[in-house]
Amino acid sequence: MENYIVSARKYRPSTFASVVGQKALTATLRNSISKNRLAHAYLFCGSRGVGKTSCARIFAKTINCRHRNTDGEACNECDSCREFNKGASLNIVELDAASNNGIDDMKNIIDQVQVPPVNADYRVFIIDEVHMLSNAAFNAFLKTLEEPPSYVVFILATTEKHKVLPTILSRCQIYDFNRITIQDMVDHLSYVATQEGIIAEPAALNVIARKADGAMRDALSIFDQVAASSMGNVTYASAIDNLNILDYEYYNRLIEAFLTGNIVDALLIYKEIREKGFDSLFFINGLAQHLRDLMVAGNPKTMCLLEASDQTREALAKVAAKCQPTFIYNAISLCNKADLDYRTASNKQLLVELTLIKLCQLLSPSPHESGAGEGQLRPIKPSAQAPQATTTATTAPQPIASDQQATYGN
Numbered sequence: 001m002e003n004y005i006v007s008a009r010k011y012r013p014s015t016f017a018s019v020v021g022q023k024a025l026t027a028t029l030r031n032s033i034s035k036n037r038l039a040h041a042y043l044f045c046g047s048r049g050v051g052k053t054s055c056a057r058i059f060a061k062t063i064n065c066r067h068r069n070t071d072g073e074a075c076n077e078c079d080s081c082r083e084f085n086k087g088a089s090l091n092i093v094e095l096d097a098a099s100n101n102g103i104d105d106m107k108n109i110i111d112q113v114q115v116p117p118v119n120a121d122y123r124v125f126i127i128d129e130v131h132m133l134s135n136a137a138f139n140a141f142l143k144t145l146e147e148p149p150s151y152v153v154f155i156l157a158t159t160e161k162h163k164v165l166p167t168i169l170s171r172c173q174i175y176d177f178n179r180i181t182i183q184d185m186v187d188h189l190s191y192v193a194t195q196e197g198i199i200a201e202p203a204a205l206n207v208i209a210r211k212a213d214g215a216m217r218d219a220l221s222i223f224d225q226v227a228a229s230s231m232g233n234v235t236y237a238s239a240i241d242n243l244n245i246l247d248y249e250y251y252n253r254l255i256e257a258f259l260t261g262n263i264v265d266a267l268l269i270y271k272e273i274r275e276k277g278f279d280s281l282f283f284i285n286g287l288a289q290h291l292r293d294l295m296v297a298g299n300p301k302t303m304c305l306l307e308a309s310d311q312t313r314e315a316l317a318k319v320a321a322k323c324q325p326t327f328i329y330n331a332i333s334l335c336n337k338a339d340l341d342y343r344t345a346s347n348k349q350l351l352v353e354l355t356l357i358k359l360c361q362l363l364s365p366s367p368h369e370s371g372a373g374e375g376q377l378r379p380i381k382p383s384a385q386a387p388q389a390t391t392t393a394t395t396a397p398q399p400i401a402s403d404q405q406a407t408y409g410n
């Protein structure tokens, strides 16, 4: 692989339109440039990896572009744009306040503010993680922020808006960046995969997007990692193996055990999971998340709350159809209790096993008397309140009646 460039760098957006997941915000920025309504200071807020710095750089390039196109985007061809794209422009100054937060760093910026732009209209100062500036640096900065030269635009960025002083907030136009949705990430990863000639299963990209937790940059790094180790064929199996993610399949097998009251199966599946090296707390939380996903997949109205591929949605809806809403609520509640008790439990494995037993008993509250169907449980007095009780180990759980389904969500 000659001249390998990581995807997060190679596919860094170069126009507002190519920024992933921030359509409304980038449209507003683009409009303000086209209409020449620039503020002297902007504050970009949002979690890491959502495109704040990329947008700041695109903004700096666009306001200095000589031939903006009709959409208000930079041409990426004029001298100014080329210098920006090479990272060689003198009209953009970046300061990472996370590591340069002292008064001297700020004095340096204030000195630079006095230098007019070179072959351009504006100089843009990007201060990343602005909330990290020391008090002395903040105070030194305030005056300049209040009355900067006409050619200066400040773009401050922060992951923690609540830590930015009100005196700074009141002097800035504030833009709140969204977390990037799973679907937006999957779409972008899919585009990158195509460009790179990598075959990628949608379910695999979904796993990667979930792991990235709202940060596009992380998603691209994880994608590179999985692509490298799976020789350019990114499958669901290679993704979960590489990222040490517990396969949905384990959770589905457990749900089956809960529905049939099969304690033996449940305990053995848990043993398998531990032997694969998964932490018990991680497992319990994963199970709770899976149950939550089943809950929302069980009703077409709440399906929109599920950030998953169509394939996954369909699979979850199928399992959800076997579960009564009350069973899912109670199961989530048991997992939640285990999570709360976990830190104080002296025997954590026992706590999880006990939780699994209780989950198996949700629908079948007392043990099987005949001994047939090892691990099976069924009520002493069969009643309408225990609709999922089964008599043999091989009996599959019955789908709930459609009228019961219809009441869900009311």
Ligand SMILES: [Zn+2]
Pocket: 064, 065, 066, 067, 068, 074, 075, 076, 077, 078, 079, 080, 081, 082
């Ligand atoms: Zn240009």
